[in-house]
Amino acid sequence: MTQSNGKSQLSKRWRADIKDTINEYNFKLEATFDSILTSNARHKCEFCGQPLRYVANIIGHLLNKTTGSALPNNQFYKIGLDCLGLVLGTSWTGYNEAQRQIKVLKTEAAIRARKEKYSERYSKMILWLKDVVELTNNSFLSGMLKILTTGNTVFSSKMEDAVKKCARNKDKFDVTTLRKHRLRVQDILANIQGLIEMIKEGDVISEGDTNNTLIFVESVYKWVQDKNYITEKQSAGLKKVRSRYVVKREKWASINREYKKRCEIPY
């Protein structure tokens, strides 16, 4: 250990000061935390005195010198990661676990920081993306929106360029046009839903094709729902089904009238 490093000099002193403590207690890792998330944001390492961001709580159980068993007299310390290794040794049982937990805390802190930064820097882009994603289900843009609103990963300049390129593409991603298109699609879906009900009603006079027709119409419904448009072929198919079922319904209505007439009590 070099003397020029202030921390190493300090560590020499701690070693002398706490050597006895280390020998007298059996230390365990109790918890780790990010001090920024606690109301008392100023934490200092109890071994080196340096201010801490990521804190490990360790608890020492006093050992009975003669039997080696732990006594109920406990010692608690708040300590930094560097000191854990320096004071207790990297082979100490809690060392790797503390390192792992602090890595998680750092990852979570980075995510929170990115989320905050993005919500400010890209506030307009986020609003635009929310509209477009809601109207198009575009998976790329929905992925970009997720990154910007969660901060779960870095929003790269390449991603930024790609999103801006989409925003310039008025043919595909103009919000006003998309809203009008959405209304048309909703109309189409409502029509198909009506047809589905008509077919189900027609089941009463099933002529054998109801099931396949229903499967076809429901598949078109799902397709339009997913893709946000209808093909000419699908549209023509639905028209045929509709006219067939209009005839069926009229037939059923006349049969029904006949049936009712027959059931009428003649007195």
Ligand SMILES: [Zn+2]
């Ligand atoms: Zn320390």
